[in-house]
Amino acid sequence: MEFWKDPINTIFASLLKSFTSGGMSEILATILIWLIGILLFVTFAMVLDIFLVWIERKVVARFQDRLGPNRIGPFGIFQPFADIVKLLIKEDITPVGADVIMFNLAPIFSMMSVLLLWAIMPFAPLMVGVDLNVGMLYLVAAGSIGTLSVIMAGWASNNKYATMGAFRTVAQMISYEIPMVAAILVITVLAGSMGAVGIVEAQEIPFIFYAPLTFIIFLISAIAELGRSPFDLNEAESEIVAGFHTEYTGMKFGLFYAGELLHSFTFGGFIALLFFGGHRFFGLEELGPIVGALIFIGKALFFYWVIMWVKYTVPRIRIDHMLAFNWKFLTPLAFILLMVTALVGRLFLESNWLVPALFLSNILIAWLTVEYLKSHARKEREKEEALKPSTQMTQH
């Protein structure tokens, strides 16, 4: 019963007792148990990553009205294992003139930046790696390490196209970090805490009802930050071969690819955490942390599916449209939302009208934005109409 209520601490206490009774000092035993726990956790993340490859291929197949892998194992479930074996036995080709140390460090940093995020993901309030009180800044910092790995990969490849692709990818990733951080700031204002567990505990009513427009901004920024479609100009085969990971073969490419999928799943988990209550599900989470963890994984898989849905539905966006969309639309909108949410949230802090007021203010801003866009489009159209008749007359 004790185990059911608080699994991690119970296991930790019992292991600590058995290690220290053998004569080890307490600090060393704690570090050793933590190390074993982290190894198991990261192994779980990598195994989940393998199944994410299978889910991705099945889902893209269904979106494209075909079956996907179904030969290896029931429903093709052993396909990713075959993929891993294939990647492991491929040859490691290092292009001539490449910077060997950085060439090899780049996929390691890319995978490390994703695995670092798992330290703060709260599967349930009692099942979290470490509850840092600066959790959301930690999320941004892990994103910065990912950006760094892209520059390293692009530069170390000694390939013009890889370098160009890397710079474009970095320009895209850093641009979309700003609306993402502004959306996280809105959630921090509403929750009163920056730590992941604090945000989950503050969500008696999920924050999606407090800030729906912020959810849309965060979703778009997260998809752009991940480098997934429709923002995947820098990896698209018809555009720039494979962008910054053109020169990578075998398992190094596998680390980039699997790292991107795991990153998408992790962001699905963060969307579930920030906007949809994390481990909550109409009271079912009272049964225990393990049930809460399963609910969290289910929600994370659902949002991973939403990210895939966007990927396989919408066409690709050009880079200048992408950057203009970010700096001229998303960033001002995100900051205006932050100001309005801070003001309305503070004015209605203790009253029962908090949620309707915030929801209505979001709807108001959305409506004003649509009106502004319509008038802007009308002006652009009128400008073009004004240019047209003169050219038609000269053609006569």
Next chain:
Amino acid sequence: MQITQILFLIFAAIILGSAFKVVTTKKMIHAAFWLIVTLFGVAALYAMLNAGFMAMVQIVVYVGAIAILFIFAIMLTRKELLDSAAPLNKNWGVAALFGLLSFGGLYTLLRNWEGFSNKASALSTDVDMITELGTALVTPNAYLLPFEVASVLLLAALIGAVYVANEAKSD
């Protein structure tokens, strides 16, 4: 020796070693990457002091923005990617001598300073540090004016960057 002292010495060695490599490496872009190692080392030192917010700010701002800006600046001003010039000119012996003399002078000056044994008053542990920081930033008696002036400073930086970039684009 305690484990914290050993960790501090390791991180200090990483910081000093990579800072040394920044100035002595041949390729400019390697210098930028050694600088990134130095910045990570400083963030690790902040984390050891349990100043989590400062460590994260160090990584987000320094590694995530300023280091990338440095790399872009190197790319912008070098004709080839693989530029490698001699990092040290022939006066490096005299410069090293001056560096050692300054270090020796500082060491003898500070050796008997009693400020090293002063302990700052312990912060109260029952309030959340970030809430304290936020309160301090907006209280008129504390740091409100520097907070708003910081935003004006950032605005000045942005306007300056726009001006310089305009000049660069027009020629």
Next chain:
Amino acid sequence: MQNPWIYVGLFVLVGMFIPIAAIAIAAFLGPKKPNAIKQSTYECGIETVGDSWIQFKAQYYIFALVFLVFDVETVFLFPWAVSLNKLPLFAVFEGIIFILILLAGLVYAWKKGMLEWV
């Protein structure tokens, strides 16, 4: 333990170890037959022409600069956001002034044409 960052440090070590192990296994298992054509850099299937030198556009630098200013701004806004609901109403307006000053900077950069890609 008192310091939760020890856990993060261990996570960094394990997080670096697992990809290194994967690459090491691949390096052990894979064939090693380097030849000149395999090791030449990829240029859409034709032979490489010229040095690896690209025209670096100034736009990358400008976007990185604007990003830097906004990044520092958001870092300042985090403590404000955490303590907002425990402070008097005045604090909200101070933060709003902060954000408005920087949005004015963004509009200035926009009007000067700094946010174009071409």
